[in-house]
Amino acid sequence: MLLCATDDRGARLNPRKQDLHNYRVAFVNKLAEQGIEATASRRHHRFLPKDIKKDGEYQKAKRLGDIAKKPPTKAQQEKINKANTGVLKAYQSFEQQLPQSNIKTAVKELIRSRQRKEIER
Numbered sequence: 209m210l211l212c213a214t215d216d217r218g219a220r221l222n223p224r225k226q227d228l229h230n231y232r233v234a235f236v237n238k239l240a241e242q243g244i245e246a247t248a249s250r251r252h253h254r255f256l257p258k259d260i261k262k263d264g265e266y267q268k269a270k271r272l273g274d275i276a277k278k279p280p281t282k283a284q285q286e287k288i289n290k291a292n293t294g295v296l297k298a299y300q301s302f303e304q305q306l307p308q309s310n311i312k313t314a315v316k317e318l319i320r321s322r323q324r325k326e327i328e329r
Contacts, residue, residue, distance in 0.1 A: 229248065229250065232248035233248045235248070236248040252291055252292075252295055253295060255292050255295065255322060255325075257280065257284075257288045257291075292322070292326075296319065296322055296323075299315055299318060299319055300319055302315065303315040303316055303319060
């Protein structure tokens with residue numbers, strides 16, 4: 209998808225992370241109107257850590273055919289675990305507030321699968 213970052217007068221916009229997320233949410237809503245299923249979740253809500261490799265490093269590795277990911281350092285892994293724990297607690301409190309429904313079942317399954325992954329580590 210291509211996005212022109214200018215306002216109605218042609219002045220360049222400087223979108224922030226929240227603005228970009230709001231654009232994604234609006235885009236998902238438009239897709240839903242047309243019957244297309246999509247989500248606009250953030251990486252940490254999907255328990256995915258931030259990829260810290262810079263673009264230049266990635267492009268060089270791609271040219272050399274060496275795109276293997278390095279495992280995170282101990283400090284990075286602790287930060288990832290701390291963030292994941294916070295997200296998991298938020299999901300658990302959200303799940304307790306939901307009435308019994310398919311959404312509640314899906315959230316429960318997400319929590320259980322994440323807890324299983326934590327135990328496997």
